[in-house]
Amino acid sequence: MTRPYLPLNALRAFEASARHLSFTRAADELNVTQAAVSHQVKLLEERLAVGLFKRLPRGLMITAEGEALLPVMRDAFDRMANMLERLEGGRVRDVLNVGAVGTFAVGWLLPRLPRFQSAHPLVEVRLSTHNNRVDMAIEGLDYAIRFGDGAWHGLEAQRLFDAPLSALCTPRLAESLLTPADLVRHTLLRSYRENEWTHWFAAAGVSRPPARANGVTFDSSLAMMEAAVQGARVALAPPRMFARQLSSGDVVQPFEIHAALGSYWITRLKSRTPTDAMDAFEAWLLDEIRLVYGSDA
Template identity: 80%
Template structure:
């Protein structure tokens, strides 16, 4: 059976018009006239036998049939664009989509990623950052690197390494800290996980730490560390993720006391069979972990 001819111009016109809900704006994007876009969409509607838009005095309203077609068109055009990009220059390039907790991406992965690119120059790594909340399926991710206990529904998780937390602050503030209890007089910076400081005080031997220490809450450890560098307060963060700031003495770790609340994990959808490119990246990442921490990871 011969497959029907696909009117690509009409499909592109529909996809652009659906995004903008305007034939005029779609025409500007496609560098054609408004009449040409309207004509192409009309041809597609006649071909399908359904209305894709309701024409209104001030724009368009997409119909239920148009809503059903739009995500398919977006995915198809995105896949074509990805393939054309892979073929550019006469070499087939593979694309790897990685989602990573921002702290891990900036503090650990980026300083090492150049080594991966040297070894695998035909793999394009695309990194998006998240705050430990990510929908791998809808975001089209091959892997997501997360912090926690490794138990996420529908995901296969491989442990990378622990990232215990410890206070970090400017050298000036560190001079005022002789004992862990001195922290009660400081502004305490923490992430959205409320119990972190309480866990750390317990590890420090303070049997009755405040249930909810006063301080400032951040949704990003990167923002929290910037506040610490500026002297706003004392951050509770994983020193392994902030080696650069520690190495340059922007911050110091006043106490060699840690609270272990989780690990970093490499996760993928259980329903997704690892591709060759995914396996290549996972093997490289685990090798880097072994080089950095050996059996401690």
């Protein structure tokens, strides 16, 4: 049986009208008249022999048949748009969606990312940041870089490097710190993860640490460090991620004491088949880490 020919304009008119539930707003989006949109939708309904909308005095109501068709049309148009976007100068451009913990993105990845882009000019990296809590499937991520122990359900995880935490503060505040126990007198900033300071004081051999850190709780080490720089407060953060601030002297690490509570990992869904762009990015990332840290990663 020969399938009916379905004009692209009619399908686009239906998809836009279904999103807006209005021929008028669909017409504005498509830069045509309201009558043209209505005509195209009617043409599609006649070809399919089903009603896609119920016409109401003030807008449209989509029918069950229209609701069944809409997600298929959205997916088809999205896929066409993505492919057209990837075509550049006769070559196919790959899009790579990467989510990263903000601290890692700013403190480590961004300064090095131009080297990947130079080596792989046809891979467009779309970088988003998160606070370690991310749903890769919902957000459409190829990779997510996060901090932890590597045990995430449904994910393949490749360890990148350790990121031990240490006390960081301004040089002025550090002048008053002779021993780790002196920190008890100061405001200690903390992340949403519990007991980080407890582990650090244990590593420092302080027998009576404060019951809990007494500052604001942060979901990002970036914000925590900014708070430490702006006031007489102490952050517990990974020095590896704040090399620039340490080099400039904006912050200092008063004690060579660390609390090892996790590592950075690059993760992907087990159900996600790696693309060439994904393989290239992961290989480049691991090479960069070996270049910087060698066997100490």
